[in-house]
Amino acid sequence: MHERAALSLIDSWLPAAGDDGAVVDDLVISTDMLHESTDFPTGTTRYTAGWRSVGASLSDIAAMGVEATAAVAVYGSPSFEENALRDFIDGARAACDLCDAAYVGGDLDEHAEFTVATTAIGSGTSPVSRSGATPGETLCVTGTLGRSAAALELFEHDPESANSLFRFEPRVTTGQAIASHAGAMMDSSDGLARSLHQLADASGCGFDVDRDSLPIDERVYSTTTDASEAFEHAVHFGEDFELVFTTDDVGTVQTVASVPVTPIGTVTERGVTIDGEPLPDRGYSH
Amino acid sequence: MHERAALSLIDSWLPAAGDDGAVVDDLVISTDMLHESTDFPTGTTRYTAGWRSVGASLSDIAAMGVEATAAVAVYGSPSFEENALRDFIDGARAACDLCDAAYVGGDLDEHAEFTVATTAIGSGTSPVSRSGATPGETLCVTGTLGRSAAALELFEHDPESANSLFRFEPRVTTGQAIASHAGAMMDSSDGLARSLHQLADASGCGFDVDRDSLPIDERVYSTTTDASEAFEHAVHFGEDFELVFTTDDVGTVQTVASVPVTPIGTVTERGVTIDGEPLPDRGYSH
Incomplete structure (x- = not known):
């Protein structure tokens, strides 16, 4: 099954999953996974990778029109080099700073392919959904x-x-x-x-x-x-x-x-x- | 650098990352990545994988002594089969149900190795840290x-x-x-x-x-x-x-x-x- 068909199926099982972020009480949650072979072309710095990964989840919070509270990331890599980690975190933090969100770390995973999973948490009582468009707007x-x-x-x-x-x-x-x-x-x-x-x-x-x-x-x-x-x-x-x-x-x-x-x-x-x-x-x- | 040494380094850069979950205002956030080669032995069903992945993050919320609000997961896999996805989500939901947390989906990622990234969100004003032990207890x-x-x-x-x-x-x-x-x-x-x-x-x-x-x-x-x-x-x-x-x-x-x-x-x-x-x-x- 293609990824899009699978996503549609999941939306039918879990209605909360069908928008840019899932709404639970006053929270909005969005998560993403990016990895080297499809998301980070050769030449992408770790600083850019940190920024872009966290940014992808923050962008979902933006799309719901709510405040961004915090973001976390899992850094999956075959090895952990101090400079690379530092650059990644600096990039992630810079993206969060632009949105007044706290970057609060996450986890490491020894992983064959460089893979980043991010989650951003937003907060607001009136998130904007995908379903409110009206002809004439x-x-x-x-x-x-x-x-x-x-x-x-x-x-x-x-x-x-x-x-x-x-x-x-x-x-x-x-x-x-x-x-x-x-x-x-x-x-x-x-x-x-x-x-x-x-x-x-x-x-x-x-x-x-x-x-x-x-x-x-x-x-x-x-x-x-x-x-x-x-x-x-x-x-x-x-x-x-x-x-x-x-x-x-x-x-x-x-x-x-x-x-x-x-x-x-x-x-x-x-x-x-x-x-x-x-x-x-x-x-x-x- | 070994994973543990890298984690210690990150804790020194990001103090919020040093406990089971990161505390931001009244929220507690924890994220994990599990993957086939190290976390899911041959024979692990997708139901068990969903349960265990989400459970790992919920366990971090438990360790902070706060309420579990919600959990999300990214399902990274070389292919997306309806039964496997359904089983995974059923398992993730069962783990959440045990903790009164909402399972609200997440994302899919076409990924060479079966890899799951989960995040759980907790809520509480007095999280328990790792740092409060006193001799005699x-x-x-x-x-x-x-x-x-x-x-x-x-x-x-x-x-x-x-x-x-x-x-x-x-x-x-x-x-x-x-x-x-x-x-x-x-x-x-x-x-x-x-x-x-x-x-x-x-x-x-x-x-x-x-x-x-x-x-x-x-x-x-x-x-x-x-x-x-x-x-x-x-x-x-x-x-x-x-x-x-x-x-x-x-x-x-x-x-x-x-x-x-x-x-x-x-x-x-x-x-x-x-x-x-x-x-x-x-x-x-x-």
Whole structure:
């Protein structure tokens, strides 16, 4: 069974598992596992790995629009070198500091493949789910699209820039600021296209995206050969950890958010389209 | 660097990481990673794997003497079979049910080796640390010692009994009942001997164990060839996830605990001994 089919099955067994984070009382919990062969290209520093791993879970907390309380990580590796551990923790802590979350350690595991498991805990009484989008609302995204795709192209020749692009800011502060104005929200970790299909499924609605409005990261253009490839990297690749959300008050959202918010389309009755043409449910499965 | 040395180093960088669970405000957080080559012997069912993985993190919450709120798991596997996933989740949920914790899912990861990362969240205002033992207190342990060592011997010929022994009850209810009467507490996941050395380091004290009082599980005797091997399995092997704690009121503890509590020695000024002879800091590193 494919990972996505298995995840759908699990959501049917455990309804709490179907959103970016699971809600238990006033807590929001999210956990992720990243590993070398699929998540950390050659050249990824341990500092970046710590930042990005913890950041992935914090991004889920951001997508629920709540405060981030703390994060932990398990560092699984064939060996434990002091400098590598120190760099990993410094990176994890830096990502937490950006979100006012405490990084409180975790565990070590002697593991054949470098593997990191992270969990972030959030706190808030009104988390934003994926299911609250209403036709007529405006579809928005934070930041730019395609950073991680661009980073992947850079690892071989310019690892410093690649690492820098890989260290994204989890949008926790912005998620909290947006929360009371958002209908539905999730993060774009599976790519914009796939995120829209997931929001559409959860909310029972559709989306039409305005292609020209997409905030494609400028570095996507310098790492791709033509507009079609750039579009693919920005819309289908994913791992950008931006917030994708709906709102009926773009003006206020743009005022309260501490990062750029771009309106990119509208919530419709059904179907996920771009300039009226179908936008396929295709992305990179992590 | 060995795992234990690395963990000590991390504790010096991140003081919150030095106990069974990290304390953040009123929350206690613990995370673990288990994987096939070292934690799940051939014959371990997915039901047992789910139970035991989540149980390991719940046991850390128990060791802090607080309520268990919720647990999550990442299921990393080369493939996702419906029955295996269902069994894993049923096992994880059964362990949570025993502790009144909500099992709220987690994530999947396509991973070369079957690997599970779990996190449990506890809640309470007065967690019990490893550092509160005082000379003169009585040293106690819950349940019996050596279950997991006995299970390992049984996997080849009697996998059903082995799986059953591998599914331990996380002592969350007992941990909470004991908490207000305990000086210091931790779980015995690294073995009794190693746990005592860790408690002694954290509390600045020592212990003298009364060898004849040790509650060695009867199945340890049927899976070992002599008393010396049985002692080794019960005291050094570990992974029993029992509570090891100090108290000045054994009578009350035995009354409030819902499982057997055995006094096994006393807190001393320094040194870890058994019948007055040194008990080496040796165990099984996970």
